[in-house]
Amino acid sequence: MRSTMQTPPLLISQILTYGTRLFAESEVVTWTAEGPRRTTFGELGQDCARLANALRRLGIDGDQRVATFMWNNVEHLALYLTAPSMGAVLHALNIRLFPEQLVYVANHAEDEIVVVDNSLAAPFSKLLPHLKSVRHVIVNGPLPEETREALAAAGPEVHDYRTLLDAEDATFEWPQLDENDGAAMCYTSGTTGNPKGVVYSHRSNYLHTMQLCMTSTLGMSHLDRVLAVVPMFPANAWGLPYAALMSGASIVMPDRFLQAEPLARMIESERVTSAGAVPTIWLDLLHYLDAQADAGTPVDVSSLERAIVGGSACPPQLMRDFETRHGVHVLHAWGMTEMSPLGTVAKPPAGVTGEEAWRYRETQGRLAPLVEGRLVGPGGEEVPWDGESVGELEVRGPWITASYYLAPGEEPDAESLAKFDDGWLRTGDVGSLTPDGFLRLTDRAKDVIKSGGEWISSVDLENALMAHPKVREASVVGVPDERWGERPLATVVIEPGQTVTADELRDFLRGKVADWQLPERWAFIDEVPKTSVGKFDKKVLRRRYAEGEYEVTTTA
Numbered sequence: 001m002r003s004t005m006q007t008p009p010l011l012i013s014q015i016l017t018y019g020t021r022l023f024a025e026s027e028v029v030t031w032t033a034e035g036p037r038r039t040t041f042g043e044l045g046q047d048c049a050r051l052a053n054a055l056r057r058l059g060i061d062g063d064q065r066v067a068t069f070m071w072n073n074v075e076h077l078a079l080y081l082t083a084p085s086m087g088a089v090l091h092a093l094n095i096r097l098f099p100e101q102l103v104y105v106a107n108h109a110e111d112e113i114v115v116v117d118n119s120l121a122a123p124f125s126k127l128l129p130h131l132k133s134v135r136h137v138i139v140n141g142p143l144p145e146e147t148r149e150a151l152a153a154a155g156p157e158v159h160d161y162r163t164l165l166d167a168e169d170a171t172f173e174w175p176q177l178d179e180n181d182g183a184a185m186c187y188t189s190g191t192t193g194n195p196k197g198v199v200y201s202h203r204s205n206y207l208h209t210m211q212l213c214m215t216s217t218l219g220m221s222h223l224d225r226v227l228a229v230v231p232m233f234p235a236n237a238w239g240l241p242y243a244a245l246m247s248g249a250s251i252v253m254p255d256r257f258l259q260a261e262p263l264a265r266m267i268e269s270e271r272v273t274s275a276g277a278v279p280t281i282w283l284d285l286l287h288y289l290d291a292q293a294d295a296g297t298p299v300d301v302s303s304l305e306r307a308i309v310g311g312s313a314c315p316p317q318l319m320r321d322f323e324t325r326h327g328v329h330v331l332h333a334w335g336m337t338e339m340s341p342l343g344t345v346a347k348p349p350a351g352v353t354g355e356e357a358w359r360y361r362e363t364q365g366r367l368a369p370l371v372e373g374r375l376v377g378p379g380g381e382e383v384p385w386d387g388e389s390v391g392e393l394e395v396r397g398p399w400i401t402a403s404y405y406l407a408p409g410e411e412p413d414a415e416s417l418a419k420f421d422d423g424w425l426r427t428g429d430v431g432s433l434t435p436d437g438f439l440r441l442t443d444r445a446k447d448v449i450k451s452g453g454e455w456i457s458s459v460d461l462e463n464a465l466m467a468h469p470k471v472r473e474a475s476v477v478g479v480p481d482e483r484w485g486e487r488p489l490a491t492v493v494i495e496p497g498q499t500v501t502a503d504e505l506r507d508f509l510r511g512k513v514a515d516w517q518l519p520e521r522w523a524f525i526d527e528v529p530k531t532s533v534g535k536f537d538k539k540v541l542r543r544r545y546a547e548g549e550y551e552v553t554t555t556a
């Protein structure tokens with residue numbers, strides 16, 4: 001029997017029209033040097049229509065790529081909503097990628113229009129001569145004449161965002177599209193070779209957005225004021241922009257003000273209820289809040305109900321310090337670009353309290369509905385969900401990519417093909433699953449330390465080290481060892497004004513990890529190098545060690 005149900009396509013334009021009409025009074029707050037700039041969802045809806053008319057006039061009449069080179073702000077949100085809704089494909093460029101990678105992805109995606117923040121126009125003008133398919137550059141905000149000339153000298157027409165919009169009607173008929181058509185694309189950093197692109201569909205984004213509004217995951221609602229610290233270029237901004245529109249949550253956009261001090265001010269003055277960022281950002285914020293409290297000028301973060309942490313493993317100590325010192329509940333989540341990105345959220349089962357609840361909260365979380373997972377052991381066999389057996393996690397589901405984007409005529413390379421296993425995506429993440437679906441990651445497959453045929457989790461060592469009160473940051477990588485193949489090198493950043501020795505740290509780890517896993521190589525460094533999205537950059541750590549840049553202390 002066929003169902004009697006209607007089958008409207010699931011489109012971004014529905015999220016846009018629903019949010020801007022039914023929650024017309026919710027607001028987008030963009031941070032500026034002069035303080036907050038406010039736009040209601042109602043006004044945003046009108047700007048989306050104007051933007052669509054303007055983009056049509058510039059020749060966007062199909063699935064051309066409309067790229068952004070922007071911070072998180074209301075104009076970027078307008079593009080997130082408008083480009084897909086009119087049938088084009090949004091490509092948010094990662095402003096922190098190396099220039100050669102940026103040139104590669106913009107050419108690979110064949111970006112035709114790039115919308116650039118004025119604060120980023122100068123660096124962008126250096127890239128522009130290398131971007132082959134770009135016909136128009138739209139600049140958001142006023143621009144010095146010499147930067148405008150530098151952009152124009154590269155060939156494309158240069159426009160002012162506001163001037164373009166002001167010339168247009170505030171209504172637009174959003175087209176009926178195929179829900180499986182591309183809505184937005186995102187490139188992940190390739191471990192070797194070039195970055196790989198995934199193309200989200202309207203349907204995948206729509207379903208992913210609904211998931212973010214479920215209470216068993218992020219539970220976003222119209223009562224929220226969400227601070228999107230996570231930039232809008234990697235990993236689909238964790239889906240927060242679309243979820244704000246679907247749920248009616250007001251959204252606070254930090255633009256380029258990503259340091260702890262302005263973030264704390266945003267939380268305090270905008271009464272932020274929920275915020276998403278990588279652990280390094282939260283760590284900086286924690287130190288700032290501590291320092292302000294010590295100085296007798298505490299920041300009022302009492303509105304913050306959920307600090308959502310993902311992108312890399314959240315050190316358990318960070319969670320506990322936020323909760324005990326500032327009353328902020330930290331929610332751990334895991335995902336990846338290829339998964340739109342959300343895969344798991346760590347909310348303990350019903351009835352679980354105290355230390356047992358912490359144990360659940362410290363995991364990456366429970367698999368979200370519609371995200372199927374399986375663990376594959378080293379020999380290719382599936383390993384059981386017993387909370388102990390470890391394997392590489394493979395996933396599948398309606399917001400998980402089935403392949404990487406290929407430019408016309410391009411063939412997939414071996415690395416891309418190896419990411420897929422009979423309809424499942426190989427995540428490259430290694431860990432265990434409990435019988436009720438809680439994922440505990442022990443490492444990325446490429447970071448796990450292979451010592452004498454056994455695996456050492458670099459993440460376990462890092463978490464244990466970062467629980468030491470005098471340790472600010474710690475990252476552990478495997479380095480070559482004659483006897484064991486590989487052994488851990490612990491790189492440690494000490495809290496300013498403190499001292500601690502390698503022997504003391506080794507003693508501190510004893511009992512927290514097995515004795516044979518204790519590092520014997522230690523390097524005290526000023527800062528752990530970070531990737532473009534603020535994760536510990538282990539490639540750089542390994543290289544610096546290999547090139548003898550670190551002074552290494554050896555413990556017995």
Ligand code: ADP
Nearest residue numbers: 188189235310311312313333334335336337444
């Ligand atoms: P990149 O590979 O460039 O870092 P992504 O942003 O897609 O790109 O990163 C996804 C990866 O980040 C995951 O495969 C996982 O290794 C790591 N990750 C994300 N969230 C967590 C988390 N909560 N705990 C541990 N690792 C995480």
